[in-house]
Amino acid sequence: MRAPRVSPVSLGRWASPFALLVIWIVMTALNPRFLSAVNLTNLMLQIVAVGAIAVGVVLVLLIGEIDLSVGAVSGLGASITAVLVMKEGWPAGLAIATGLATGAVVGLIHAAMVTRIGIPSFVVTLAGLLTWQGALLLVLGDTGSVNVTDDGLTAIAGTFLSPVLGWILSIGVAGAALATIVLQVARGDRSRPWEMWRPGLIAAAALGAVAVFNADRGTPLAVVLFLAVLAVFDIVTRRTKLGRHAVAIGSNASAARRAGIPVDRIRMAVFALASVLAVTGGILAASRLLAVNQSSGGTDLMLTAITAAVIGGTSLFGGRGSVWSALLGSLVVGSLANGLDLLGASSAIRSISTGLVLAVAVALDTLARRGELPRRARGPIQVLREPAMRPPMNQRPRTM
Template sequence: MSDKLAPDPRLLVRERGLAGYVEDFRRRIAGGELGSIPVIIGMIIIAVVFEAQTGTFLSPRNLSNITVYIAGPGIMAVGIVLVLLLGEIDLSVGSMAGLSAAIWAVLSVSHGVNDLVAIGLAILAGAAVGTLHGFFFAKIGVPAFVVTLAGFLGWSGLQIWVMGDEGTINIPRDSLVRDFNNFYFSDIAAAYGLAAALSLGYLAALVFQERRRGAAGLPTRPLSEIILRVGLVAVAAFVTAYTLNQHRGLPLALVIFLAILLLADFMVRRTTYGRQIFAVGGNAEAARRAGINVERVRLTVFTIASALAALGGLFYAAQAGGASKSLGSGNLLMNVIAAAVIGGTSLFGGRGWVWSALLGTLVIQSITTGLNLMGMASEIQYMITGAVLLVAVVLDSVSRRTQRTAGRT
């Protein structure tokens, strides 16, 4: 018997060049590994249809507005992605968003507390709520659905109580929360500088990753693939920067959203804690036997998700012009969950990525904005968003079934 090890199939793919990548792509599609392809195709179709119908959908003004509108729900969707990776759900994020806005408004506007301090306390309140949810779920064993449903009702009531006799508390002109929606870096260097930083950062991350893989004796990407990947990211980043600069510049809301995405992506993909989230979501009992503190992972994920919901609530308050007793109600919860699922995170746990929060929120906001430009009624928007969500869940289910058939799960 020969002692020669069989070559790694991933290495063979890369050694064969373009033909190898095409074959690998076909294999992944046949095996149900769709990734972000359906979302990207859907976004292209949405852009083409609405531009043809309105003539203004792809205007710099409209696209800039979309980047501002997605910040609030997108930040909240990042937290939902983490919860979904556990195979769980959080139904309280909408009411938590409203409660955090109420806490900030009462402290900052009504009682004169420093704006930054009030923002921090509102986010800390969200973290405390998430910790409470996580405790009942992870330590006591109450299903997350029940715990967060109770939270949805309870925190909505607390929000009304915190607001007191005030139906609405308007945001002062000099408030930092107001800047979440209205502040733009008007210097064109800001948008182009961010695009350059993202491109160079991605290049550095790829080079660092490939060096580590090479040092460990694992297959590495050829230089041509690295250049192609970085080139695509750079084109997307600089086109976005150019478009934003045609209107008012780089929105602060987008900068904060991207920062949270990058931090969350690093945590999930590059840290032990992130790998533990996937392990618990894939098989909690196996993770426990492997020495992972399952209760700690679950509790902290709900803490992070609720804190992000609190921050997202401040963005919603900025867009609404103030905090109110009804902020966070309506279809906010469903849109946030739908964004995570439409973006490619599985409802069944253990599979997904942080950037699905961006993709899914872009899809939903693009549909909403496009239908508004066409003058469509809100009920039509709800029906179309629901249909898109159903398609995303069906694709996820079919993908998982195909992977089981192919022996990959």
């Protein structure tokens, strides 16, 4: 009997979960404290900032573009928020809203340069990286740093839900996930098994995560907020016109424009959302680190966020990916860095390891794209061959 052939697309889809499993097994074997409740809680707190930024990166990659300024924008938005609260005495909520609005304006500026002038997004956001890093220095002033001690800001990463509230939330998530399975079975939709398994995995993950969190300090509020962001943008990308049009633009922008999709408006919205999410990640990082300084939102953060999105399964070529890849990729990158820290590895080893994982992820993405191209090419050819050839003029029947 001939063994079933594994397609490159399927290989790329399951590579990240397999890599995460291998990392967890190896790190646990080398240091049993890796899977302790304390370390897993710290791991989740460490990845929420990168994960939020990676969600924005996923959105930009879906339309076939790139944003190299997300790290600098996250630092700028966090610094504006911290300065308004700590130096100007603004309420935390109003300062956060101002920081997010700044991110939206920055994203619209980038998008305008891409859509109206026609500058490639790589160049625009590279210039933005340098510009917003300079703006960060201006906002921080001569001191170069701002300590965050306001209760409204520190509570974001410093609040842990009670065990009872954590269980209530997890049971609610599990119930909603299992309800989707019931609805799919009731509709008789069993064509895609993964769509049936995913809600079950989400339910099991929610219950298991809360059990681990409650063994430590409780469910972190920052993790709840991050998962809420993931859920919202999952709905946006899969259930709204914005998400469907973004995927269509990433697959073929010219075809999307001919189909009547407002390509420029979608790009404007996506770049604005990506910058807002970058500021969200910056605020989460400031709340956890209790400070904003000149290194906030550095190049390492931008590279880590893009790496997380790609490792999680979002294509660099556009048109394929999911916001949940931001969570999966952040877990892979964060678990690798966390485990190496427990082992006392140097920063050089961490960089080399992350780079190798990224190279493998991009290789799988390239193979997956090669596997998709023949299928995309067959569609139009078949359409062209379907109509029968019209007979010559002299052979057509004459009508009275």
